[in-house]
Amino acid sequence: MKTDLFASRHIGIRENDLPHMFQYIGVENLEQLMYETIPDDIRLKEPLDLDTAMSEHEFLSHIQELGEKNKVFKSYIGLGYHESLLPSVIKRNILENPGWYTAYTPYQAEVAQGRLEALLNFQTMVCDLTGMELANASLLDESTAAAEAMTMLFDLRSRDQKKQEVLKFFVSEDVLPQTLAVLKTRSKPLNIELVVGSYEDFTFGDDFYGALLQYPGKYGQIHDLSTFIAKANEKDIKVAVAADLMSLVMLTPPGEFGADVVVGTTQRFGIPLGYGGPHAAYFATRDAFKRSIPGRIIGRTKDLDGKPALRMALQTREQHIKRDKATSNICTAQVLLAVMAGMYAVYHGPKGLQYIAGKIHRSAHTLSESLKAMGVEQLNDQYFDTLLIKADTSLIKPVAEKAGVNFLYIDGETLSVAVNEATSLKDVQHIIGIFSEALGKDGVEVNELSAGLSFSEAIKRKSAFLENEIFNTYHSETELMRYMKKLERKDLALNHSMISLGSCTMKLNAASEMLPLSMARWANIHPFAPVEQAEGYQYILKKLADDLSVITGFAGTSLQPNSGAQGEYAGLMTIRAYHESRGEAHRDVCLIPASAHGTNPASAVMAGMKVVVTKTDQNGNIDLKDLEEKVEKHSENLAALMVTYPSTHGVFESSIRKITQMIHDHGGQVYMDGANMNAQVGLTNPATIGADVCHLNLHKTFAIPHGGGGPGVGPICVAEQLVPFLPGNPVISTGGEKAIEAISAAPWGSSLVCLISYGYIKMLGVNGLTNATKMAILNANYIKGRLANKFDVLYTGERGRAAHEMIIDCRPFKQKGIEVTDIAKRLMDYGFHAPTVSFPVAGTLMIEPTESESLDELDRFCDAMLAIRSEIDAGSEDAPNPVLKNAPHTLDMLTSNDWDFPYSREEAAYPLPYVQENKFWPTVRRVDEAYGDRNLICTCAPIEAYAEA
Ligand SMILES: *Cc1c(COP(=O)(O)O)cnc(C)c1O
Numbered sequence: 001m002k003t004d005l006f007a008s009r010h011i012g013i014r015e016n017d018l019p020h021m022f023q024y025i026g027v028e029n030l031e032q033l034m035y036e037t038i039p040d041d042i043r044l045k046e047p048l049d050l051d052t053a054m055s056e057h058e059f060l061s062h063i064q065e066l067g068e069k070n071k072v073f074k075s076y077i078g079l080g081y082h083e084s085l086l087p088s089v090i091k092r093n094i095l096e097n098p099g100w101y102t103a104y105t106p107y108q109a110e111v112a113q114g115r116l117e118a119l120l121n122f123q124t125m126v127c128d129l130t131g132m133e134l135a136n137a138s139l140l141d142e143s144t145a146a147a148e149a150m151t152m153l154f155d156l157r158s159r160d161q162k163k164q165e166v167l168k169f170f171v172s173e174d175v176l177p178q179t180l181a182v183l184k185t186r187s188k189p190l191n192i193e194l195v196v197g198s199y200e201d202f203t204f205g206d207d208f209y210g211a212l213l214q215y216p217g218k219y220g221q222i223h224d225l226s227t228f229i230a231k232a233n234e235k236d237i238k239v240a241v242a243a244d245l246m247s248l249v250m251l252t253p254p255g256e257f258g259a260d261v262v263v264g265t266t267q268r269f270g271i272p273l274g275y276g277g278p279h280a281a282y283f284a285t286r287d288a289f290k291r292s293i294p295g296r297i298i299g300r301t302k303d304l305d306g307k308p309a310l311r312m313a314l315q316t317r318e319q320h321i322k323r324d325k326a327t328s329n330i331c332t333a334q335v336l337l338a339v340m341a342g343m344y345a346v347y348h349g350p351k352g353l354q355y356i357a358g359k360i361h362r363s364a365h366t367l368s369e370s371l372k373a374m375g376v377e378q379l380n381d382q383y384f385d386t387l388l389i390k391a392d393t394s395l396i397k398p399v400a401e402k403a404g405v406n407f408l409y410i411d412g413e414t415l416s417v418a419v420n421e422a423t424s425l426k427d428v429q430h431i432i433g434i435f436s437e438a439l440g441k442d443g444v445e446v447n448e449l450s451a452g453l454s455f456s457e458a459i460k461r462k463s464a465f466l467e468n469e470i471f472n473t474y475h476s477e478t479e480l481m482r483y484m485k486k487l488e489r490k491d492l493a494l495n496h497s498m499i500s501l502g503s504c505t506m507k508l509n510a511a512s513e514m515l516p517l518s519m520a521r522w523a524n525i526h527p528f529a530p531v532e533q534a535e536g537y538q539y540i541l542k543k544l545a546d547d548l549s550v551i552t553g554f555a556g557t558s559l560q561p562n563s564g565a566q567g568e569y570a571g572l573m574t575i576r577a578y579h580e581s582r583g584e585a586h587r588d589v590c591l592i593p594a595s596a597h598g599t600n601p602a603s604a605v606m607a608g609m610k611v612v613v614t615k616t617d618q619n620g621n622i623d624l625k626d627l628e629e630k631v632e633k634h635s636e637n638l639a640a641l642m643v644t645y646p647s648t649h650g651v652f653e654s655s656i657r658k659i660t661q662m663i664h665d666h667g668g669q670v671y672m673d674g675a676n677m678n679a680q681v682g683l684t685n686p687a688t689i690g691a692d693v694c695h696l697n698l699h700k701t702f703a704i705p706h707g708g709g710g711p712g713v714g715p716i717c718v719a720e721q722l723v724p725f726l727p728g729n730p731v732i733s734t735g736g737e738k739a740i741e742a743i744s745a746a747p748w749g750s751s752l753v754c755l756i757s758y759g760y761i762k763m764l765g766v767n768g769l770t771n772a773t774k775m776a777i778l779n780a781n782y783i784k785g786r787l788a789n790k791f792d793v794l795y796t797g798e799r800g801r802a803a804h805e806m807i808i809d810c811r812p813f814k815q816k817g818i819e820v821t822d823i824a825k826r827l828m829d830y831g832f833h834a835p836t837v838s839f840p841v842a843g844t845l846m847i848e849p850t851e852s853e854s855l856d857e858l859d860r861f862c863d864a865m866l867a868i869r870s871e872i873d874a875g876s877e878d879a880p881n882p883v884l885k886n887a888p889h890t891l892d893m894l895t896s897n898d899w900d901f902p903y904s905r906e907e908a909a910y911p912l913p914y915v916q917e918n919k920f921w922p923t924v925r926r927v928d929e930a931y932g933d934r935n936l937i938c939t940c941a942p943i944e945a946y947a948e949a
Pocket residue numbers: 330331332503504563564565566597599600644648673675676697712714
């Protein structure tokens with residue numbers, strides 16, 4: 001074995017496994033399988049024009065060298081991004097720990113209680129600090145969270161307002177520029193008119209429904225917003241406030257002066273800048289709006305024994321159920337980052353946070369006083385951490401840059417300086433020195449931070465926060481380390497067993513791909529730092545974008561969207577802009593097959609399109625006749641078709657070229673949902689099938705870990721005609737010549753984790769990437785072969801093959817009294833996470849093994865499925881096998897003195913020999929979904945509740 005060949009580490013199948021697998025499948029070789037799987041007319045004839053593979057060792061030196069090209073300045077730029085200190089204990093035990101970062105979204109609550117608790121902590125932290133009643137478990141960034149607030153309040157507008165053609169939304173001129181840009185993008189398709197102005201002298205007309213304010217303002221001034229909010233409330237206008245979470249430790253939280261929604265980022269709670277992300281945004285609101293809130297919410301419930309348990313609450317709001325009527329298109333969010341920010345609060349507790357916020361404030365105050373003493377004018381009369389300074393910036397900037405310092409230069413005579421958790425007394429002195437040198441003034445010496453308060457007593461926070469035991473217990477490293485381990489042990493992640501989630505591609509997230517995230521040269525760069533300082537990043541982002549263009553066959557790529565769903569929205573917005581540019585703005589119909597992922601219709605609605613659903617035929621393919629009818633009917637107004645390829649049914653439809661041609665003939669554009677790209681890379685591509693734009697889920701196909709539900713990166717790759725419209729950014733120039741406004745806050749989205757996909761492509765190289773695809777297809781067809789006689793595979797291609805995943809039908813087992821959920825839960829007893837349940841067809845499981853699994857693991861999974869099949873057969877409709885109905889079995893059940901079940905403990909917990917040797921114990925019994933939704937509680941229990949339990 002070539003030990004320097006990364007492909008042989010990434011791919012699980014060994015050369016000598018192949019004959020056995022071929023035999024099972026009934027092919028002579030891999031090429032025959034590819035021939036039988038992928039239609040001839042879309043096969044690529046040439047290898048991709050990509051580099052050959054680097055070894056892991058070479059990659060690590062390469063990334064180190066590139067890192068040297070990033071100049072890590074002290075950035076006091078602010079604008080929603082601040083250097084912060086990630087406690088090493090969290091870095092090592094969460095960020096660098098596959099037990100946390102390789103977990104899936106916690107749909108299977110019984111094997112996810114750890115991260116569910118961590119997210120409940122996050123929600124509690126957000127509610128406490130903002131003074132609100134309900135928070136979700138993160139959104140993608142502050143700017144999109146603000147846009148979600150704008151749209152949620154829009155959905156809540158009055159009946160009278162619903163009759164109006166155009167409604168207005170007030171935006172304070174003090175809102176962050178990137179947020180304003182995202183609001184512009186998002187308001188347009190909904191016919192919301194943004195009115196930007198000063199909140200102080202503003203009077204509302206009747207056509208306003210809501211407003212957004214920033215607290216403190218973008219240049220640091222703290223406004224007293226209570227009068228404005230009271231005025232708005234009188235007119236029944238709802239107000240959202242974008243607030244800096246750290247400042248809320250010291251300032252009256254918006255919830256206490258009447259805000260309806262509070263949003264922001266939790267980046268300063270220990271999350272690296274990462275040149276823009278990923279960071280977890282937060283969204284908090286009133287309990288009354290709980291059915292309108294976007295994103296995932298973690299709530300309490302009970303399990304079958306009545307014991308407390310957690311799970312995702314109120315899912316009926318979400319895109320996977322409500323589709324075009326969903327409250328948002330959010331699917332992947334920022335779970336790993338939310339977990340980390342929550343742990344930061346657990347570790348520091350209320351007193352620690354007061355110390356940190358107090359120190360930040362005192363640094364700002366000390367700096368302000370010193371500058372004043374030097375005769376430099378500071379314009380903010382009330383501030384937390386950011387000063388607005390009047391000085392000739394042409395004098396300051398060169399001196400500051402020479403000293404390795406970035407300020408925010410607003411115009412020729414104003415700049416702002418935002419200090420942060422990492423700012424030391426020495427740094428304050430350093431800044432003073434820069435001003436003294438640049439302006440030719442005598443500096444002052446500071447020996448300690450001054451204790452003064454730079455805002456009025458009236459604005460000062462008086463309410464307590466984080467009083468819950470969770471935030472007052474784990475303050476030593478040993479204690480926190482054990483708490484995190486305790487939670488980690490409750491969760492099943494890829495470091496235990498295969499997670500065969502169809503459509504979600506849970507492949508290896510290699511250590512060498514992950515290591516660069518911990519390097520200071522990559523972690524500590526502000527997204528609005530001058531691009532010359534980020535040469536290493538610029539190189540990688542460009543190379544990654546170019547490589548993705550090559551892989552998809554397209555002309556251009558934008559890395560800005562922070563999830564697949566955001567990519568869908570971005571792609572549809574470029575299609576909209578394209579039609580508009582040709583005088584065809586009326587084209588607004590979006591055709592979407594019935595089997596599409598829920599984000600597709602939800603994104604189309606956000607892009608202002610009318611969704612027309614097309615039928616699926618018996619073989620799971622797009623019903624050509626129905627499509628043709630609808631295309632003709634909507635020919636005049638056809639904007640786009642959204643199509644997933646290979647289809648969500650796991651099939652390479654052979655009519656795809658005919659379909660894309662039909663759309664083009666009628667003036668529409670083709671959007672390809674790239675979630676299934678793992679079946680395409682190197683073998684075919686979206687350009688070849690005739691698509692115009694696709695998103696890729698780098699957190700599926702390109703090895704970014706799922707993080708328990710995020711982060712994600714959802715770049716869009718587009719054909720020539722759409723390149724001019726790729727999204728821009730208001731602070732740093734990026735995007736096409738006629739760029740649509742921003743999709744995300746940061747110019748290149750979540751740059752830090754783009755390093756992972758860059759490493760994946762570099763280390764696999766052109767051959768490894770193509771081989772990975774072939775192996776993914778091989779593994780899926782092997783499982784299909786092994787399960788064939790016992791489970792019906794719903795759909796296959798014309799030559800009988802699955803693509804990289806397959807759907808098995810569990811509906812016939814109803815005759816034995818068994819539901820698909822019973823199988824999903826029973827798999828936990830066998831040590832496996834369930835495949836995708838009931839998507840895209842209710843009552844089915846969709847299995848996707850990926851290329852990273854070994855033959856042994858595939859066999860263990862198949863053995864488990866076949867054993868479960870025998871268990872199913874042992875029951876009947878009236879008397880279904882109780883071992884399935886009671887699954888999963890916990891250690892509590894097994895060790896209890898009472899065992900009333902009609903099967904043995906061994907059958908319950910050790911159903912196959914391999915289980916015994918590496919047992920995973922679900923920590924709660926089956927959770928009660930309905931109970932939790934009826935009794936919604938989304939924060940940590942008060943201390944009394946613990947006493948009861
Ligand atoms: C995962 C997925 C999406 C959504 O991607 P997110 O990153 O979760 O927003 C869209 N379509 C399909 C088919 C998917 O599997």
